[in-house]
Amino acid sequence: MLEDFGSLGKWWLPNNPEVVVPGKLSFSPGSSPTLELIGSFYSSQFKEVGQVENITLSSDSFPIEENSNLTSGVVLDFIKPEEIIILGLLDNNEEITLYKCYGQIKKFEFVKNRPTLSFNIEYVFRKIHFKNEKDIKLKSISVQYSHLEK
Incomplete structure (x- = not known):
């Protein structure tokens, strides 16, 4: 066994x-x-899987300018x-x-x-x-x- x-x-x-x-x-x-x-x-532990547009982040999510609007971003996955x-x-x-x-x-x-x-x-x-x-x-x-x- x-x-x-x-x-x-x-x-x-x-x-x-x-x-x-x-x-x-x-x-x-x-x-x-x-x-x-x-x-x-x-x-790198990540790979790019696409693009995202019209991202809105609040200061609750990340320590950035309050209610900043980002126009696009990269979507990452493990x-x-x-x-x-x-x-x-x-x-x-x-x-x-x-x-x-x-x-x-x-x-x-x-x-x-x-x-x-x-x-x-x-x-x-x-x-x-x-x-x-x-x-x-x-x-x-x-x-x-x-x-x-x-």
């Missing part, structure tokens, strides 16, 4: 190895593995990152490749400009780094079941 697993480590994208982010890889039977990063791989591969090194120096990762911003502190990113992961490869998708080709596979002989 698979057991719960959780380990701290350092994580980066293969195409940007100089940006290293701390985080925790977790797994529980019956759910997808998750990676929770304290920080981000990305320079990014929803998708990464084919995320590489990691656990605290015990074990290499990890996370494959097919779909993320979301769980928490964002505007004052610190520090997000908490969470990724759901389809596949976890332990003790190896694959830098690109084409390298993930298995020539063979070995499976061991505890207590199968009994």
Whole structure:
């Protein structure tokens, strides 16, 4: 039976190895593995999704001139990152490749400009780094079941 697993480590994208982010890889039977990063791989946590016109802001909303009228503005939304591969090194120096990762911003502190990113992961490869998708080709596979002989 698979057991719960959780380990701290350092994580980066293969195409940007100089940006290293701390985080925790977790797994529980019956759910997808998750990676929770304290920080981000990305320079911005927002993407532009459109324009808004005829904006009216009162001093209750923001500390600006009372009843200022702005003619237009940019609508921003949090990014929803998708990464084919995320590489990691656990605290015990074990290499990890996370494959097919779909993320979301769980928490964002505007004052610190520090997000908490969470990724759901389809596949976890332990003790190896694959830098690109084409390298993930298995020539063979070995499976061991505890207590199968009994």
